[in-house]
Amino acid sequence: MSLTYKDSGVDKEAGYKEVQMIKKFIEKTHIPGVLSHLGGFSGMFQLDISEMKEPVLVSGTDGVGTKLKLAFMMDRHDTIGEDCVAMCANDILCQGAKPLFFLDYIATGKLLPEKMASIVEGVANGCVKAGCALVGGETAEMPGFYQEGEYDVAGFVVGAVDKSRIITGETIRPGDVILGLPSSGLHSNGFSLVRKIVFDRMGYSVDTYVEELEKTIGEELLVPTRIYSKQVLPLLKEFDIKGLSHITGGGFFENIPRMLPEGTMAKVDTGVIKTPKIFKLLQEWGQIEEEEMYGTFNMGVGMVLVADPDEAERIAHHLVEKDEEFYVLGEVVEGEKGVEIWKV
Numbered sequence: 001m002s003l004t005y006k007d008s009g010v011d012k013e014a015g016y017k018e019v020q021m022i023k024k025f026i027e028k029t030h031i032p033g034v035l036s037h038l039g040g041f042s043g044m045f046q047l048d049i050s051e052m053k054e055p056v057l058v059s060g061t062d063g064v065g066t067k068l069k070l071a072f073m074m075d076r077h078d079t080i081g082e083d084c085v086a087m088c089a090n091d092i093l094c095q096g097a098k099p100l101f102f103l104d105y106i107a108t109g110k111l112l113p114e115k116m117a118s119i120v121e122g123v124a125n126g127c128v129k130a131g132c133a134l135v136g137g138e139t140a141e142m143p144g145f146y147q148e149g150e151y152d153v154a155g156f157v158v159g160a161v162d163k164s165r166i167i168t169g170e171t172i173r174p175g176d177v178i179l180g181l182p183s184s185g186l187h188s189n190g191f192s193l194v195r196k197i198v199f200d201r202m203g204y205s206v207d208t209y210v211e212e213l214e215k216t217i218g219e220e221l222l223v224p225t226r227i228y229s230k231q232v233l234p235l236l237k238e239f240d241i242k243g244l245s246h247i248t249g250g251g252f253f254e255n256i257p258r259m260l261p262e263g264t265m266a267k268v269d270t271g272v273i274k275t276p277k278i279f280k281l282l283q284e285w286g287q288i289e290e291e292e293m294y295g296t297f298n299m300g301v302g303m304v305l306v307a308d309p310d311e312a313e314r315i316a317h318h319l320v321e322k323d324e325e326f327y328v329l330g331e332v333v334e335g336e337k338g339v340e341i342w343k344v
Contacts, residue, residue, distance in 0.1 A: 009143025085126025
């Protein structure tokens with residue numbers, strides 16, 4: 001009896017069906033510069049350098065970590081792709097780069113076209129929010145490698161910035177002001193600890209309704225990571241921003257110092273932050289120390305920027321005019337590179 005590839009667990013027809021299903025999602029992300037179409041061997045993007053003297057390409061790659069477990073547990077897959085885009089696009093914003101195009105990689109044990117299409121729909125939604133094009137990707141069916149119903153998602157983004165406009169943080173000085181943009185919730189970090197608290201310690205299921213949140217815990221944990229392109233890119237055009245930091249894994253203590261030069265410290269007043277209820281509940285349920293919380297989670301602030309006092313005031317006025325919420329978190333002071341948190 002002869003064997004076929006399908007007999008080994010790989011269904012090529014399912015792959016062809018997925019391609020047809022995701023076509024409409026990909027096309028809605030296309031922006032000027034996209035030259036390729038779905039089905040080719042590569043994605044092509046024409047770089048417009050008319051407004052740049054020395055264009056520099058900036059790239060980033062990331063996944064969404066164990067937040068994927070929540071998607072598996074809820075059997076909901078239309079937001080996790082947005083998280084993947086956010087984790088990549090927000091990172092390159094920190095160098096002042098405008099995201100241009102994105103590629104995704106999805107690996108699974110059994111290719112279910114509807115599920116894969118739902119993931120790609122989330123990726124496309126994230127690309128629209130980031131202002132970049134989804135120009136390609138790969139769906140790998142790997143029977144026997146992933147447990148039934150599970151998959152992994154990773155992404156790769158390329159952006160561009162004029163060399164003279166690259167944000168390095170090297171001009172940050174004591175006295176500069178630190179501003180923060182709110183997060184949408186947990187984003188995509190700390191989920192190993194979150195799951196240990198919520199499911200192991202508290203014994204909740206994803207369907208457990210939490211009165212303080214006015215939703216199930218699963219719904220709260222799957223809220224997509226906020227993408228900051230539409231807030232940050234206009235600021236980069238109009239103002240002199242010295243430093244940007246995406247608050248991801250490692251929270252305040254790991255990420256804010258990444259933009260600081262030696263001899264400077266960030267002094268942050270956490271009392272001004274409207275910390276989402278989920279963080280306070282996790283701290284209470286897990287009996288977690290304050291320092292651990294700020295060293296693991298974003299605590300309600302997803303993007304931090306630094307500017308001199310006059311420029312920070314102008315930025316604040318701009319954000320108010322645009323009805324964008326923000327926090328004046330504190331200032332840069334002399335000291336060993338790091339973060340000091342306090343609460344008024």
